[in-house]
Amino acid sequence: MxxxxxxxxxxxxxxxxxxxxxxxxxxxxxxxxxxxxxxxxxxxxxxxxxxxxxxxxxxxxxxxxxxxxxxxxxxxxxxxFARTFQECRVFPDETCLDNVLFGAQDKRLGVEWRQLLTRGMGARSARRDEAMRLLTLVRLDTYADRPAAALSYGQRRLLEIVSTLIARPxxxxxxxxxxxxxxxxLNVLHDFLLKMYEERxxxxxxxxxxxxxxxxxxxxxxxxxxxxxxxxxxxxxxxxxxxxxxxxxx
Ligand SMILES: Nc1ncnc2c1ncn2[C@@H]1O[C@H](COP(=O)(O)OP(=O)(O)OP(=O)(O)O)[C@@H](O)[C@H]1O
Ligand SMILES: [Mg+2]
Missing domain, CATH: 3.40.50.300 (P-loop containing nucleotide triphosphate hydrolases)
Structure with a gap:
């Protein structure tokens, strides 16, 4: 094979x-x-x-x-295929939640999400729920409605990773x-990546x-x-x- x-x-x-x-x-x-x-x-x-x-x-x-x-x-x-960059890339003026939702929405989404989206109603809230679940796992849920610019550098890196993972690469x-x-x-990131790997x-x-x-x-x-x-x-x-x-x- x-x-x-x-x-x-x-x-x-x-x-x-x-x-x-x-x-x-x-x-x-x-x-x-x-x-x-x-x-x-x-x-x-x-x-x-x-x-x-x-x-x-x-x-x-x-x-x-x-x-x-x-x-x-x-x-x-x-x-x-999805990646993050050595120099962290997020949209600083958008909220953290929107940063993640953008990752799920953009044209590069994986097949599973495309199928979910085309099922119509409920898809938007499912995406939002998933975005919030991932943000919570990296302890960024309390920042969901704040612009990414409010985050520390390390938190931005976590946000970028969540935005990438939500597309289910x-x-x-x-x-x-x-x-x-x-x-x-660092411990949060370590446990998060292991959990993501266990899930998928x-x-x-x-x-x-x-x-x-x-x-x-x-x-x-x-x-x-x-x-x-x-x-x-x-x-x-x-x-x-x-x-x-x-x-x-x-
Ligand atoms: N766009 C580019 N133009 C010219 N040289 C480049 C370019 N990209 C990488 N290089 C050179 O290629 C080599 C490998 O660089 P690369 O960035 O892939 O290394 P790296 O292993 O990621 O290093 P680091 O751990 O410092 O990030 C280096 O000598 C670098 O200067
Ligand atoms: Mg490098």
């Missing part, structure tokens, strides 16, 4: 910089996959290629056997979700520099270094791999 997500021999250069240099990653089953590596390793560029923001110079991306490497971000979103790529989040919210096991691919966070969240880790995959393994294996320690110490 075809891999859920297969990244095969992907290369991408920017001028003289080889950001990706023959990256292979095969994801055969749903799970929470951590993607780690030093600054400049190519993690965000790999997300950009998988989500259609950049076109690779070489190689291909396949989702359940289908070549998706040249599709636009919108087409990919309709196939169930099948592949969710989070670029440094824990960055700028205080320790209390999909492919989570999470770029992270916070090692304790990603090692306890993910079941598999992919390590990148200088545009290549250095190694893959369980969090326990990765943490005692001398090649990984060397890559980080540079």
């Amino acid at each position: 075809a891999a859920l997500l297969e990244i095969r021999d992907i290369s991408k250069a920017f001028g003289g910089i080889q950001a990706l240099d023959g990256v292979d990653v095969a994801i055969d089953a749903p799970g929470i996959y951590g993607l780690i590596g030093p600054n400049g390793a190519g993690k965000t560029t790999l997300f950009d290629v998988v989500c259609g923001r950049q076109v690779a110079d070489r190689g291909e991306v396949r989702a359940e056997g289908r070549a998706v490497g040249r599709l636009s971000p919108d087409r990919l979103a309709r196939l169930g 099948r592949f969710l790529l989070l670029d440094e979700p824990a960055s700028g989040i205080n320790p209390t919210l 096991p999909i492919v989570f691919l999470v770029v992270e520099h916070n090692m304790p966070f990603i090692m306890s969240l993910a079941s598999h880790i992919v390590v990148m270094h200088q545009g290549r995959v250095l190694t893959t393994g369980s969090p326990a294996d990765i943490q005692r791999d001398p090649a990984v320690i060397d890559a980080y110490l540079g």
